[in-house]
Amino acid sequence: MECSILLELAESDPLFDKKKKLVQDNGFKPKEQICIKRSSDPNWLSTSLTVMHRIARIIKMDEVELYFGGEEQLDSYSPRNELEALNSILQLVESSLTNACEMQKNILQDLRNITVDKICQFAAENSLKTTIVEGQTDKEKQLLQWGENNGVKTRLQITYVEGAGRGAIAREDLKVGDTALEIPTSIIISEELVQKTDMIYFDSLPEDFHTGLSFGMSAMMSLYGTLLLDEIMQAKEHLRAQYDKLFPALCNEHPDIFPPELYTWEQFLRACELWYSNSMKIMFADGKLRTCLIPIAGFLNHSIYPHVVNYGRVDSTTNTINFRLSRPCSAGQECCLSYGNLSTSHLVTFYGFLPQGYNPYDVIPLDIGGAEEDSTEGSSTSEWTTHMVRGTWFSNNWNIFYYGLPSPFLDCLRRARNPMLLTKKLLPENLENGIEILEDLLAIFNDMMDSLGDADLDDRKNTSWDVKLAVGFKFLQRGIVSSILTSCHKGLDLVKHELSKMNG
Secondary structure, eight states: OOEEEEEOOTTTTHHHHHHHHHHHHTOOOOOOEEEEOOOOSTTTTHHHHHHHHHHHHHHHHOHHHHHHSSSSOOOOOHHHHHHHHHHEEEHHHHHHHHTTHHHHHHHHHHHHHHHHHHHHHHHHHOOOOOOEEEOOHHHHHHHHHHHTTTTTTTTTEEEETTTTTHHHHHOOOOOTOOOOEEGGGOOOOTTGGGGGOHHHHHHHHHHHOOOGGGOOOOHHHHTSSSSHHHHHHHHHHHHHHHHHHTTTTHHHOOOTTTTTSSOHHHHHHHHHHHHHHHEEEOOOSSSSSSEOOOTTTOOOOOOSOOOOOOOBEEETTTTTTEEOOSSOTTTTTTTBBOOSOHHHHHHHHHHHHHOOOOOOTTTTHHHHHOOOOOTTTSSSOOOOOSSSEEEEGGGOOOOOTTTTTOOOHHHHHHHOOTTTEEEEEEEEHHHHHHHHHHHHHHHHHHHHHHHTTTGGGGGOOOOOOOHHHHHHHHHHHHHHHHHHHHHHHHHHHHHHHHHHHOHH
């Protein structure tokens, strides 16, 4: 007895062409039917799951993961990708169970079990410690009680977590697929519904949101030379332009509705911080995507290792938003969301925190000019018109021609230097070209490190929340640049050694 499961790369995927090529380079088809049947091989089931997992990882890749992982066979592309890939397989298996005969059900149930085991193994290897610094206050208790009175179902409680402020921890052990939180649409706040909202939600919010938009002068000065400084300044300039367009005209024309003392720039900025740091994009049953405030759900913090990955859709059957677990969460552990594939600079600017762990979306964009289609022989990525780097600790390919750096970027530099050298063969001219490229990169990133200033001069004694965040971000940026410099130095040693062997 056998059964089959179809893994399909959707043609509507914006990255379809790149993913299709990568799928084919790995020996699969965009529509791959996986046949699962018992055999004498004791590893027959895990072998089937491994094949499905490889395909599902590619299907769930985003642009950053494709750029950096296109040519590398990584153990995982990111925690988010790993969870989405495994949970997509789990969903396919569970839907297949519905119409399967008894013998097929046995096979599929076994496959489901080892898929869940793999998710649990991943969770055990990628968990962050939760340290509770304070229990929930009366405000949180009142909000939870109000929510439950209005149809909220929760297996979480609100508390204060070290390094994260308010967060949600599990009241009990929660398994993969369990619903940690269920929110009825009747209490969701959007542009259409804000006037119907009970004020208890707004009363539970902090007076200050402490995002990058509120950074003081000392913090901004600490950010000199970083991407975050540019991001905060651009965001504030955009918001100020919006404010000036609306006010004081509205206050002058309708002072009874818009009293000037309430509609100051400071109050406008606070409202923007509230909206940015607490809102979520939700797809409603009518097919419309709305940005909303969701009471109680807003207490769930972001993590690079999230428990809940997919939550942005209203269940039309129950008319609720369900926060189902993509990985287990133990009692007393903080239950976290993925806010999206966001860089740390974005998280600081609009949410006001540095995530724990290495963020795979912390990239440094590069303007190298003349970027063209990638036609390098053997390349699994093509048509990259923008380039970027990130911490080289994410890479596992340190060989000649790679050095832990992204292949699309290096291939573009090779073509810029010598369009005729389109191979990665160990030839003297290729190695000499590689030396020139690595020396150029050292010059570029040494300048970048210099622009970040001396780490010993960072204002680490300042206890202000914004300066702490700024100094912490600068430390992360230095780490990324330092890893690239280290990779370039090691790459130079490797290439020079190989070239010296050729030259005898």
